[in-house]
Amino acid sequence: MKPQIHTTVGFGGGLLLYRFWGKVEGIFFFLGSVLLDVDHFIDFIWRTKCKNLNIKHIIKGTYTFDMAHLEIAPGRKDSLCMFLFHTVEFLSLICLVAVLIKSSALMGFFLGAAFHLVLDFVDAKRKKIQKTYSWIEFIIRRQLMKKKGLDPDGAQKEVLNSIQRPSKRPE
Ligand SMILES: [Zn+2]
Numbered sequence: 001m002k003p004q005i006h007t008t009v010g011f012g013g014g015l016l017l018y019r020f021w022g023k024v025e026g027i028f029f030f031l032g033s034v035l036l037d038v039d040h041f042i043d044f045i046w047r048t049k050c051k052n053l054n055i056k057h058i059i060k061g062t063y064t065f066d067m068a069h070l071e072i073a074p075g076r077k078d079s080l081c082m083f084l085f086h087t088v089e090f091l092s093l094i095c096l097v098a099v100l101i102k103s104s105a106l107m108g109f110f111l112g113a114a115f116h117l118v119l120d121f122v123d124a125k126r127k128k129i130q131k132t133y134s135w136i137e138f139i140i141r142r143q144l145m146k147k148k149g150l151d152p153d154g155a156q157k158e159v160l161n162s163i164q165r166p167s168k169r170p171e
Helices: 003-020 023-035 038-047 055-072 088-100 104-127 135-147 154-168
Strands: none
Touching: 003 023, 003 104, 023 104, 038 055, 055 154, 088 104
């Protein structure tokens, strides 16, 4: 889902919490609903094998990669997405720490991140994009796809090739 939508909806949710729970909790809800997408940058860096760590390149590259992937991923069997923080394992960890240290701010962050995850889940289902929200499920499904002769990164590799092609042209 586009970051603009998460920012807008997260802001609305944050305002509600700000009003009915607390100022800090509302702000952290907003932060959780927006910052969860940081892992998209990690995904891009990993896919491009850390070749260029320039911040501008990473931000622009990630956006271009994600938008192009969204175009071709619907219905593709050779594409399985997972983002490190968009997982039940990561969210459980945040929730556990919030409870252990009794931090309502971190709990607000957790709720914002969980809200983000639900929106992404519904969006991916609607667009028929194969996504997983668990580290364990990701490993298992990748193995099953490979057994069937499918490349779990097929669509992603295609996108990467198409967006990297122009920069490979001789000057
Ligand atoms: Zn997301």
